[in-house]
Amino acid sequence: xxxxxxxxxxxxxxxxxxxxxxxxxxxxxxxxxxxxxxxxxxxxxxxxxxxxxxxxxxxxxxxxxxxxxxxxxxxxxxxxxxxxxxxxxxxxxxxxxxxxxxxxxxxxxxxx
Amino acid sequence: xxxxxxxxxxxxxxxxxxxxxxxxxxxxxxxxxxxxxxxxxxxxxxxxxxxxxxxxxxxxxxxxxxxxxxxxxxxxxxxxxxxxxxxxxxxxxxxxxxxxxxxxxx
Numbered sequence: 001x002x003x004x005x006x007x008x009x010x011x012x013x014x015x016x017x018x019x020x021x022x023x024x025x026x027x028x029x030x031x032x033x034x035x036x037x038x039x040x041x042x043x044x045x046x047x048x049x050x051x052x053x054x055x056x057x058x059x060x061x062x063x064x065x066x067x068x069x070x071x072x073x074x075x076x077x078x079x080x081x082x083x084x085x086x087x088x089x090x091x092x093x094x095x096x097x098x099x100x101x102x103x104x105x106x107x108x109x110x111x112x
Numbered sequence: 113x114x115x116x117x118x119x120x121x122x123x124x125x126x127x128x129x130x131x132x133x134x135x136x137x138x139x140x141x142x143x144x145x146x147x148x149x150x151x152x153x154x155x156x157x158x159x160x161x162x163x164x165x166x167x168x169x170x171x172x173x174x175x176x177x178x179x180x181x182x183x184x185x186x187x188x189x190x191x192x193x194x195x196x197x198x199x200x201x202x203x204x205x206x207x208x209x210x211x212x213x214x215x216x217x218x
Contacts, residue, residue: 062113
């Protein structure tokens with residue numbers, strides 16, 4: 001069974017950074033890109049970017065090029081996304097997804 | 113960038129109704145289109161991939177069609193558990209999602 005297990009909710013201060021994780025199981029981690037998607041409360045889905053876990057190559061949507069950093073650790077089958085210089089606009093639920101299977105989401109709240 | 117527009121944004125229907133949701137791309141996406149269902153507080157769930165292929169485990173009352181820039185998701189007989197928001201997604205050029213159609217019971 002394919003599972004993507006994300007790390008727990010985060011409450012962070014404006015201007016800081018946060019790193020969330022997505023542990024994959026039930027398939028060969030390096031066979032599929034891992035994508036990340038943002039969803040603000042009561043809003044739609046926005047694609048952040050993707051990483052190829054086999055070689056670490058990344059592609060980012062234009063608006064996230066200076067906001068998000070995607071990495072992957074083949075030894076632990078875990079993908080990571082770091083978000084920097086956080087503002088209230090970054091308050092959202094973030095999902096990792098293979099495309100057909102999704103993590104449960106990680107809520108990031110930016111507040112002082 | 114490819115823009116995806118879904119209509120309507122809100123749809124009210126009765127149990128047993130045939131329901132059609134629309135999704136329009138700003139350019140030809142060559143059928144590279146998926147449909148997802150998202151219930152309140154949950155992650156999106158894949159229903160249909162490559163325009164008309166039913167994901168494993170999804171009831172056959174869901175179907176997809178379309179080509180070029182225009183695509184539809186049809187629910188042949190609406191069930192109470194289908195209350196959710198539905199998103200289309202193109203993957204011809206990276207990814208873009210539509211704004212969603214919220215489906216509620218009348």
